[in-house]
Amino acid sequence: MARLAQEYRAREYRAIGLCGLLSLAGYLALAILSFGRALFEGLSSFVLGKSTDTGFYVWSLVWWPHAVAAGINPFITKAVWAPLGFNLSWAAAIPLASFVAYPLTASLGPVASYNLLVLLCPALAAWSAFLLCRYISDSYWPSFLGGYIFGFSPYILYHIAIGHLNLLFVFPIPLAVYLVLLRLDDQIRDTTFSLLLAAVFITQFLLATELFATLVVFGAIGILVFYAFAEHELRERIARVIKPVAISLAFVAVLLAPYFYYMFTSGFPSKPVNSPTAYSVDVLNFFIPSPALLVGANSLLIRVSDTFTQGRKEPTGYLCLPLLIVLIWFGYRRWGDPIGKALVIFVSVICVLSIGPRLHFAGHVGPGMPWKLATHLPLLNSALPSRFMIYPFLALAVVVSLLLSGRDMSTPWKYAATALIVLFLLPDPLSGYWVATNASPEFFTTEVFKQYLIRNETVVVLPYGMTGNSMLWQAESDMYYRMAGGYTSAPPDAFLAWPITNYFLHKDAIPDAEDQLKAFLSTHDVRAVLVTDEAWPLWKPLMSTLATSFQHAGGVYIYRVPAEMLARYRTLTxxxxxxxxxxxxxxxxxxxxxxxxxxxxxxxxxxxxxxxxxxxxxxxxxxxxxxxxxxxxxxxxxxxxxxxxxxxxxxxxxxxxxxxxxxxxxxxxxxxxxxxxxxxxxxxxxxxxxxxxxxxxxxxxxxxxxxxxxxxxxxxx
Missing domain, CATH: 3.90.1150 (Aspartate Aminotransferase, domain 1)
Structure with missing residues (x-):
């Protein structure tokens, strides 16, 4: 997506070298100071991210090594939604991260391992973008700023805030672009390029399948846009690179065949887990920041951002005024340059697609938008448009590095632009915004559970599913027991068919709850129900119908369910x-x-x-x-x-x-x-x-x- 080396003064890139390593260290220090200050009290005392989604990623860090060590098929887990089990191939299960981080997980615990990975992600993202920008601009500080724009973008900040670890693994995206540029500039041969690009694709797939899919889609869009505006010689080079890209994707298909087997044998998801409309960028969000940024962390702007279509879910569209001005100035100065024009149009196209199926402004619904066509296609209908914004931020990082390293702006204006961009993209300075207290009961963290549970027996844990942290607690127990429940995005239909499941999830009472509970426990072979102290007042009346006595240890009430009590419910469906x-x-x-x-x-x-x-x-x-x-x-x-x-x-x-x-x-x-x-x-x-x-x-x-x-x-x- 960039000009030939001679057109952008990009020279043959040297080894990473000391400057590159210092840049990585600098980005990591920024990540720790911005998001990880609370962790100095203890790596497991807090959890980075304030949603129940964090529990699934903590669980995933434990599951894959555990399954391989135990000789279990890692794609099909019976640890959750037992005895039915769950196919993880369509879940954001981060298998590669779990194996790479296993030494940390085994020595420090899964929560600490998760926190360290979250802190590493923005640093790696910024560093990979820095490598790309420096190759293109051959200028250190503009490239360092470009890396910051990508690695600490509003997209990254908000996914840190809500604990989406898989969506933070964006560092392969700049590396893929970097490899394409190396091939366009004849720095590497086709074979080397195909192998390296396949490695990048596989890395992205095993960290975040959704990002892999959008990387392929928007990579293709990027190639088309740059091909459309390139001069004849560059067009020929772009055309020649398509074949080795296709070969690399073929390598991916072959090497990941087992993964694809479990994806396709389970069938495509019958419907999107989340609504693409609800997770689309509100047009106002392009100009108004979310509370994840310093400039958006005030009551006035929070009231405005709360009106966005996506509310406080994923408002990742904020481009900030200095970046918009830089983009407009870059377009003005470089519009006659085909590649400069292509960069501006690429940013514009992806921003339009990120608006989603329908136009939204301050929460008001408008006419249909181009992405509406994609909602009728398999797989693409599950993509969430607000997550497309990582690609405009990468293009903007390149634009900034080029503009600040060139002669289009005077030195004072470069300093002013740098200062304003950094100011408008600073994260919320309050450490409490980024972390939630790890309130795991001692029952799970100190192995008290071994005194009350039998290994691999099936239990129900309350709070249930997305209303609690049962996945995190099971991870802290090192998968000691199975759960007739869990949180893997949406519950399986086979569980939602049971009325008691909806009672557990929504807490609205239902008629005949006692029999509903016993029929569910009998069918799922549940031998114990665990209720945390927090949930105890709500569930005590219903649990008391199971037994006249219970045990209490480590912040958890334990109800053992007599088999004879459930025998008459065994045949109920x-x-x-x-x-x-x-x-x-x-x-x-x-x-x-x-x-x-x-x-x-x-x-x-x-x-x-x-x-x-x-x-x-x-x-x-x-x-x-x-x-x-x-x-x-x-x-x-x-x-x-x-x-x-x-x-x-x-x-x-x-x-x-x-x-x-x-x-x-x-x-x-x-x-x-x-x-x-x-x-x-x-x-x-x-x-x-x-x-x-x-x-x-x-x-x-x-x-x-x-x-x-x-x-x-x-x-x-």
């Missing part, structure tokens, strides 16, 4: 238990809605929360005030003074409810808002059923529900 739940909840909504109307309630104000506040639904069923609640209830006004009642469920489990009330409903929608056709089309797993009733139809349906249901409209005290 998830569909049967979901049918019970769906029927009970729909009947309860019908009865409560009818009583609400009979008592003179306004239909316009009808919601599940309103019924709960009037004690017409059991306490704890609903925690949000919307017509459609987060735990799968639907209740609100419908056309012509009617009422719409609904629950989320699978079609097989909802069929008895549909058949029972079909004759009373004006219209049936499933999956909502599509009118029901029998059998329904598309994915029918955990979709919303809504029935539209007139007042008379609601009264008749409620009467039928009272006759068929054991649930009282007023909960027992």
């Amino acid at each position: 998830a569909t049967e238990m979901e049918t019970r739940l769906d029927t009970a909840r729909f009947d309860a909504l019908l009865i409560a809605a009818q009583q609400y109307v009979a008592n003179g309630g306004e239909v316009s104000k009808l919601t599940p929360f309103e019924l709960q506040s009037r004690r017409l639904l059991p306490s704890g069923w609903v925690s949000d005030r919307d017509i459609r609640t987060g735990n799968g209830l639907y209740l609100g006004p419908a056309a012509n003074d009617g009422m719409a009642v609904g629950v989320t469920g699978s079609y097989e489990a909802l069929k008895p409810t549909i058949e029972r009330y079909r004759g009373f409903a004006r219209e049936i929608y499933f999956p909502y808002p599509r009118k029901l056709s029998e059998p329904p089309r598309g994915n029918t797993f955990m979709r919303l059923l809504v029935m539209d009733f007139s007042r008379d139809g609601l009264a008749k349906a409620a009467q039928a529900a009272k006759q068929a249901s054991a649930i009282s409209p007023v909960p027992a005290k």
Whole structure:
């Protein structure tokens, strides 16, 4: 993506040398001072990143070496979501990092190992960008600044803040570009180039498969853009480099065949884990920083950044005013230079694609954008556009290094631009912003668990899934036990089919919770339930139905589950238990809605929360005030003074409810808002059923529900 060596005065690059090593040391010192000051109290006292995602990466650092040492297939883990297990090939499982960091993990522990890797990532990213910029500009300090722009970019800062270790491994991206430039300048032969580029691709794949995919896609876009604007000689060189690039990708396919085997035999993900629209760059974010930066860490700008489409999830689009001015000035001065023009257009194209499927401005949705076309393609429909921003920052690093090393700006303006760029990209100086206290119970950190658990037995740990740190705790136990749960992005459908799983995750009470729990424990061969002190007040009433006695040690309550208690639940299936739940909840909504109307309630104000506040639904069923609640209830006004009642469920489990009330409903929608056709089309797993009733139809349906249901409209005290 750059001119020939003679066009940019880039000379044959020497060995890394002392200056390169000093640059790496400087970037590492900056990373420690910016993000790691709290770790001086102890490498395991805190965790860099404030989300439950960190637990999965800590877990991954332990899993891969553990599986290989134990002779277990590392791609299929039974340590989580037991006994079903989970295919890690589609997860961000960082296998290469786990093996490289194994000496640290074994000696210092997985949390310390994770923290050290997080601190190393921005330094490596900055250093690799420095190597690229210095090759192009042949100027040290502009290249050092270019490395800083890439390695400490808003993309990197925010992924440090939320603990996405895999997305911090971006150092192979500049190295791939660097290798392409070496080949374009005939510094290396085709064979050497293909082998080295394959090594870079494999490294990126085994650290972050998502980044590997976008590297290939945006690398191709970069080649097309630079080919379109290059002069004839450079076009010929770019064309000649395509074949060895393709050969390197063929090497990747062959060498990673086992990994691809497990990816493709498990099938493509049926739907994106996260919404591309929700993880797209709000246009305002290009100009307004997030709290991860010093200039964005004030109450006024935080209120503005909270309006972004992606809110506080991944606002990584901030380009900062000095960088924008530099880009505009560079474009103005170099527009007649084909490569200068290509750099500016490449930045513009990727920024447009990062906006995602639809235009968003301060949270308001606008028209469709180019990336909307990609959402209809397999694999690309799972890419999250806000993560594309790492590529514009690399191009901007090159632009800055070229501009500051050339004669386009006077020396005073170069100093001013450098100072302003650094100022506007400084991280939030508060160390507490970057870390969360490692509050792991002593039960897991001091091997107390060995006194109460049998190796490889299956347990349930509460808090559950994404609501707790069960993955981190299992890693600290060195995979001593298995979990009928975990956090590997979204739970497997086979677990979501069990109503108790949603109770664990959302904490909204469900009818018949005792039997739901016991059926789940029996089917998953669970022998113990572990409840932390923090979660104890919430789960104590339900856990007390398992046994009359329990043990407490190291900040954890241990319930041993008698096998004879669960024997009669052994034959119950998830569909049967979901049918019970769906029927009970729909009947309860019908009865409560009818009583609400009979008592003179306004239909316009009808919601599940309103019924709960009037004690017409059991306490704890609903925690949000919307017509459609987060735990799968639907209740609100419908056309012509009617009422719409609904629950989320699978079609097989909802069929008895549909058949029972079909004759009373004006219209049936499933999956909502599509009118029901029998059998329904598309994915029918955990979709919303809504029935539209007139007042008379609601009264008749409620009467039928009272006759068929054991649930009282007023909960027992």
